[in-house]
Amino acid sequence: MNKTLKRNMGLLFITPWLIGFCVFKLYPFASSLFYSFTDYNLFKGLHEFGIMNYVETLTKPANQKALIVTFKYAFMTVPLKLIAALFIAYILNFKIKGVNFFRTAYYIPSILGGSVAISVLWRALFKDGGLIQTGCALIGITAPNFMSDPNWALFIICLLRVWQFGSSMVIFLAALKGVPQDLYEAASIDGAGKWKQFFSITVPLITPVIFYNLVTQLCQAFQEFNGPYIITKGGPRNSTTLISLLIYNNAFRTYDMGLASAMAWVLFVVLMFFTVIAFWSQKHWVYYSDEEGK
Amino acid sequence: MKKKLLSVSLAAVMALSMTACGSTAVEAPAETPAATTEAAAETTAATEAAGDAADYEECEISFDWWGGDSRHEATLAAIEAFQAKYPGITVKYNYGAWTDYETARALEFQSKTAADVNQINFNWIGDYDADGSVFLDLNTVSDTLDLSQWGDEYLDMMKDVNGGLAAVPVSMTGRIFYWDKTTFDEAGIEIPKSLADLRAAGKTFAEKLGDDYYPLALGPYDRMIMATLYLQSKLDQPIIADGTFNYTEEQLKDGLDFIQSLEDDHVIPSLETIDGDAADSFDVNEKFISGKYAGILEWDSAPKKYVSALGDARELVVGEEFTDFGGKSTGVFYKVSMAMAISTTCEHPKEAAMLINYLLNDPEGVAIMATERGIPQSEIAVKTLSDADALDPLILEAHNKVMDSAAFALDPKFEDSGLKSTDNGVYKDAFDGISYGDYTTEEAAGILFDAFTEVCQ
Numbered sequence: 037m038n039k040t041l042k043r044n045m046g047l048l049f050i051t052p053w054l055i056g057f058c059v060f061k062l063y064p065f066a067s068s069l070f071y072s073f074t075d076y077n078l079f080k081g082l083h084e085f086g087i088m089n090y091v092e093t094l095t096k097p098a099n100q101k102a103l104i105v106t107f108k109y110a111f112m113t114v115p116l117k118l119i120a121a122l123f124i125a126y127i128l129n130f131k132i133k134g135v136n137f138f139r140t141a142y143y144i145p146s147i148l149g150g151s152v153a154i155s156v157l158w159r160a161l162f163k164d165g166g167l168i169q170t171g172c173a174l175i176g177i178t179a180p181n182f183m184s185d186p187n188w189a190l191f192i193i194c195l196l197r198v199w200q201f202g203s204s205m206v207i208f209l210a211a212l213k214g215v216p217q218d219l220y221e222a223a224s225i226d227g228a229g230k231w232k233q234f235f236s237i238t239v240p241l242i243t244p245v246i247f248y249n250l251v252t253q254l255c256q257a258f259q260e261f262n263g264p265y266i267i268t269k270g271g272p273r274n275s276t277t278l279i280s281l282l283i284y285n286n287a288f289r290t291y292d293m294g295l296a297s298a299m300a301w302v303l304f305v306v307l308m309f310f311t312v313i314a315f316w317s318q319k320h321w322v323y324y325s326d327e328e329g330k
Numbered sequence: 331m332k333k334k335l336l337s338v339s340l341a342a343v344m345a346l347s348m349t350a351c352g353s354t355a356v357e358a359p360a361e362t363p364a365a366t367t368e369a370a371a372e373t374t375a376a377t378e379a380a381g382d383a384a385d386y387e388e389c390e391i392s393f394d395w396w397g398g399d400s401r402h403e404a405t406l407a408a409i410e411a412f413q414a415k416y417p418g419i420t421v422k423y424n425y426g427a428w429t430d431y432e433t434a435r436a437l438e439f440q441s442k443t444a445a446d447v448n449q450i451n452f453n454w455i456g457d458y459d460a461d462g463s464v465f466l467d468l469n470t471v472s473d474t475l476d477l478s479q480w481g482d483e484y485l486d487m488m489k490d491v492n493g494g495l496a497a498v499p500v501s502m503t504g505r506i507f508y509w510d511k512t513t514f515d516e517a518g519i520e521i522p523k524s525l526a527d528l529r530a531a532g533k534t535f536a537e538k539l540g541d542d543y544y545p546l547a548l549g550p551y552d553r554m555i556m557a558t559l560y561l562q563s564k565l566d567q568p569i570i571a572d573g574t575f576n577y578t579e580e581q582l583k584d585g586l587d588f589i590q591s592l593e594d595d596h597v598i599p600s601l602e603t604i605d606g607d608a609a610d611s612f613d614v615n616e617k618f619i620s621g622k623y624a625g626i627l628e629w630d631s632a633p634k635k636y637v638s639a640l641g642d643a644r645e646l647v648v649g650e651e652f653t654d655f656g657g658k659s660t661g662v663f664y665k666v667s668m669a670m671a672i673s674t675t676c677e678h679p680k681e682a683a684m685l686i687n688y689l690l691n692d693p694e695g696v697a698i699m700a701t702e703r704g705i706p707q708s709e710i711a712v713k714t715l716s717d718a719d720a721l722d723p724l725i726l727e728a729h730n731k732v733m734d735s736a737a738f739a740l741d742p743k744f745e746d747s748g749l750k751s752t753d754n755g756v757y758k759d760a761f762d763g764i765s766y767g768d769y770t771t772e773e774a775a776g777i778l779f780d781a782f783t784e785v786c787q
Contacts, residue, residue, distance in 0.1 A: 078440050079458060163608035165616075184606035186766070269753050272605045273766050277754075285754040288433045290747060 563661030631704030
């Protein structure tokens, strides 16, 4: 084997990945940036260059509303999902009877994802005269019209994602298993109760995992598409039209690829901003047990 | 051993889950059961199709269509019979419901990966074949596809920008009222024959049956059509003709006020109420199925799914086109309900034309398809079905009433995807806006006017 070949053997091995990366990631990424500065329509072609798509994305009321709804969705879903996942993981970390069954049961919603079956289930639960309204009526409470009230529709979309906390829960569970038992024993001897132990031992020691879940869930929430698409189609009155749904509608309903690309880039920048904030903030609250500590 | 078994099981589950990730549309080469072949052979003996050709090539052609279950079943049976009649031609098919069908096909047209034979909507020629490069000029296969079965006025509606024949119309259609007679009987009144009857029914329903009973239910697009019928009748001119929008903002406002008055008079439920039902369409809406929504304004070719939704307990009947909107005509329009086209990328246009001819002109194929795509426009198809008494009486009655009262042809621009889209179309925004109280009818008229003007530029 000659020297050049030997030196480039590594490159040769990663060539298939590089080709895939360039064709399926880099090229679409770059071309969407290019198209975002054009008026490219799939069936009408490209006639104009400029920043008009960015101006429209940021100034048109419908687009502004979609951005606000996306923020609302992300800031409601992420904390609720993390709290639910951590709470259930904490309980499932105790040695209780049938714990494996409960772990499986709580994980199942995560693998159901956004499917037609979930859409049917959610609609049956939340439609006018559905299971939730009927149940509330039985105990004398008048429930809102979840599917048709713009103030409540986003709530049921958030609830769907919060309900699917299984994957975060599993990660939290793994982290909880890694917390040394002797710390709890020492704390017990010192008279610390369960809550004190949780907030003073458990939470600090699993902050790297909380941080990881926070970033991944934040990315997922800002890109959420399935929930509103299958359940409410963005309605009523665009109250569940998240920015990803608007991107889809512009790209594949009206074929305005230029505008859709600009919206995708705005979403990317927003997401990047919050991710950078999260990474910047970790030095203040995330504990790494290496030589540096934090 | 246990570990091995677990590995194999996990691998099998993964393989299954990967399969489940694939397209939900059905796509498989059709087979030819012996029973169907025998049935086809019997039918073939009756009459030879105009496009019958002995010198075809053995090949595989693809065919895409949308529809409901009964149309799928009939089309699959027709494909099997076609393959039996022309051994060596294999038809690879792909079918689905209307939802998202257009999006998928549009991308295929753009990327030149569409099926050889396509069931298309009439506005697709202008929308997706703007330069005439997507659909084959069917005049080039006229020795196989018998074009003489269609009147020139109908074929003219299918021409592309270059004057080529982009498609052949399967059937013509228009909107008409269908009433749940059982509910009207329960209310003790006759089904409405006029707008005045309908308004009176709204009041009677609320008094006798309850506030959740309505004589008619209209979604956003249905409301636009109802407003169009009203305005076309009153103004005696089509909303769009030859690509030109004919109305003023004031006139549009009049149409919107009319629709809103129906909602105010308890004739139609608000769109908020319909959204609360959480149903994609009325045929799966519990309130329609239970008779609380006792009427719909639908295409004349589409009643079967509603009949089937109501079951035996309730009776769906065809209504009359209203003549009391206040104008000279009924305002009713007709349009090509759907058409068949061949992609320019098709490598076997003759064989593709043979399939279209079989489905639309060959008595054998026509008999199998019956009225699954509406009352056929092909003359020989109508004759074949009439002779065999195979025209669905409900569809035939609706179709005759529409065509007898139709005053105008609907311009394809009325169905522009930006206007009509059920998710983010302008019709939906305007009518939702009024019904939810976000827009006045004046504001909504302005939105519609701007959108129509832009589409018709």
